[in-house]
């Protein structure tokens with residue numbers, strides 16, 4: 001077993017976050033250390049972290065590397081040392097994590113990536129609108145973009161969670177379900193149009 005495998009099979013991303021001072025809430029959400037984040041927008045999962053604010057993502061070793069500005073080898077060594085792992089001896093209590101990528105086709109991974117891109121693009125817009133078009137006073141009429149952000153943010157965050165987290169099989173199933181309807185295409189068209197409008 002390589003050092004990477006030992007570290008990744010022994011430590012969850014969430015444990016890494018906790019070790020280095022993050023305090024995940026019961027949904028695993030923390031304030032993102034990689035952008036100015038006052039409202040927790042980074043999710044720590046077992047094998048993966050993902051920031052809904054700035055898009056930062058990766059595994060346990062990536063998180064340690066980015067936090068301490070290390071290369072992957074150094075980051076894995078730091079984790080092994082901080083968690084008391086012996087790189088030559090796989091831990092007896094290694095948690096059973098789903099092996100990455102097993103059983104999915106390249107097409108399924110591409111579908112997952114596509115869904116995530118469309119969902120997070122739209123989510124970026126919603127987060128932006130929620131700040132940008134917030135009414136200044138209670139008397140002010142609500143901007144329709146602000147209303148859309150209020151209505152949609154939670155749903156889109158949930159959908160993104162479904163595709164971003166879980167076993168590869170769960171992610172593939174979530175992506176397939178999203179792609180079976182026209183919802184995602186509609187979102188993509190809409191987001192592209194809005195992005196164009198913003199540039200114009």
Ligand SMILES: [Zn+2]
Pocket residue numbers: 032033034035037042051052053054055056
């Ligand atoms: Zn972030």
